Amino acid sequence: MFVDLEERIRKEEKISSFINNVVILEEIDSTNSYAKQLKDQVDGTLIVAKEQTQGRGRNNRTWKSFGEKNLTFSLIVNYPEDKEVLGLFSLLSANSVAATIEELGLIPEIKWPNDILINSRKVSGVLCEAVFDNNKPRSLIIGIGLNVNSNKDDFYSDDFVYRLEPTSLSIEGKKEYSSNDLVVILIKNLINWITLFRLKKYETILSFWRSRWIDIGSELVVTQDQMVLKGDAIDINSKGELLFLEKETKKVHVLNSGELST
Ligand code: BTN
Numbered sequence: 435m436f437v438d439l440e441e442r443i444r445k446e447e448k449i450s451s452f453i454n455n456v457v458i459l460e461e462i463d464s465t466n467s468y469a470k471q472l473k474d475q476v477d478g479t480l481i482v483a484k485e486q487t488q489g490r491g492r493n494n495r496t497w498k499s500f501g502e503k504n505l506t507f508s509l510i511v512n513y514p515e516d517k518e519v520l521g522l523f524s525l526l527s528a529n530s531v532a533a534t535i536e537e538l539g540l541i542p543e544i545k546w547p548n549d550i551l552i553n554s555r556k557v558s559g560v561l562c563e564a565v566f567d568n569n570k571p572r573s574l575i576i577g578i579g580l581n582v583n584s585n586k587d588d589f590y591s592d593d594f595v596y597r598l599e600p601t602s603l604s605i606e607g608k609k610e611y612s613s614n615d616l617v618v619i620l621i622k623n624l625i626n627w628i629t630l631f632r633l634k635k636y637e638t639i640l641s642f643w644r645s646r647w648i649d650i651g652s653e654l655v656v657t658q659d660q661m662v663l664k665g666d667a668i669d670i671n672s673k674g675e676l677l678f679l680e681k682e683t684k685k686v687h688v689l690n691s692g693e694l695s696t
Contacts, residue, residue, distance in 0.1 A: 435484050435502045435613055442618050443480075449618070452625045454478035463488040465508040466577035470565055472510070475573035479510040482617060489579060491559055492691070495597065497579045500588045504602070505580040505613050505620070511628060513564065513571040519636055520564075520574075521674035524548045524691055525643045526631055527560040527576050530623035532646050534580075537619060540607055543648040545598075546667060546676050547691040551648065555601035557581050580620065582613050636672060644670065654678065656689060663687065 440456050443449050454476055462468050465481045467490070472479070486506040489497030499506045514520055528548035535542040535552065543551040550558040561577040581602035589600045603611050630638050644650075649667050656663045656678055665680040665687075676689040 436482055436617070437614070439482065439614065439617065442614075443621070446618065446622065449622055449625060452478050452628075453480050453621070455480065457481045459483045461485040461487060464490050464577075465506055466490060466561055466563055466575050469508040469510050469575045469577075470563065475510055475565055477510065477512040477573070480507060480621065481510075482507040486579075490561060490577075491579075492561055496594070497559060497561075498589075498594060499579055499581075500584045502613070503581075503583040503588065505578070505582055505617055507617065507621075508575050508577040509621070509624060510565075510573050510575055513574050514631070516634070517571075519631075519673055521547070521690060522631060522636060522639050523562050523574060523576065524560060525670075525674045526627035526639045527562060527578060527624065529639060529642050529646075530620060530627045531558045531560070531578065531580060532642075533623045533626075534616065534620045535603070537623075538603065538607060538611070540603065542646055544643060544646045545649050546647065546670065547674065549598060551598070552601060552603075552606040554599070554648075555606075556596075556598040557601050557603060557606065576624070578620070578624075580616065582611050582616060640670065640672065640674070643674075653681075656687070 436458050443453050462483045465483045469481050483506045485501045486499045489499050491497040524547040528544050531550045532542035540552055548560040549556055558580040563575045564571050565573045583604045584602045654667055663680050665678050668679050669677045678687045678689050
């Protein structure tokens with residue numbers, strides 16, 4: 435796994451001009467945790483793990499990845515100058531996974547802000563984390579987990595409870611995929627979307643994301659200030675925040691990604 439990854443990255447001009455360091459780890463607790471503790475937060479540092487033992491998901495959840503069957507990696511990028519639209523990083527990361535899935539001929543669906551599903555089952559998740567230095571933002575870590583070749587027996591080999599039913603590309607595509615090829619395609623797509631962000635093409639990010647969004651109009655439960663709110667997702671705004679119409683009060687809440695529980 436990842437035998438020729440560094441060479442492929444060097445050869446692909448689009449990738450090599452963006453990726454400055456590649457770290458391939460045999461085993462690590464979490465690629466995001468590894469990235470966070472690096473002293474030099476060099477823009478374009480890619481950390482790929484063959485095995486991630488304590489993968490972290492959003493809202494302190496666990497991300498299970500089953501060794502070499504699936505992809506787990508993190509990319510360190512400079513913290514965006516335009517902090518107002520920081521939330522778009524979650525969306526553009528989801529876009530890059532969705533674009534990758536489409537290249538395989540499968541149909542991705544996105545749940546706000548960045549769960550990626552196929553046939554209503556979760557195939558990938560994104561965890562974006564900021565790194566601070568003396569309270570000053572230094573970098574942003576984009577962690578992506580993509581289920582490539584795991585099967586149902588892997589997912590249900592213990593009594594782990596999934597928030598969303600899990601799936602993999604091979605379950606949905608009914609064939610095995612090469613993680614080596616996929617990591618290259620996915621990184622290329624991620625670079626495309628980050629480049630669009632840096633060119634301030636925010637509308638392009640939002641419209642691609644919106645057209646693959648599945649929970650628009652659907653009923654959601656949100657936890658805010660320890661209160662549970664029920665209502666409908668009505669749209670996202672230009673910062674990628676969710677506009678949520680509370681059923682009982684008819685009030686529109688603007689939520690960032692930390693606040694959605696279901
Ligand atoms: C989620 O769906 O809640 C986000 C899952 C993110 C998992 C990836 S795997 C690579 C990176 N390292 C981690 O510990 N988490 C992210």
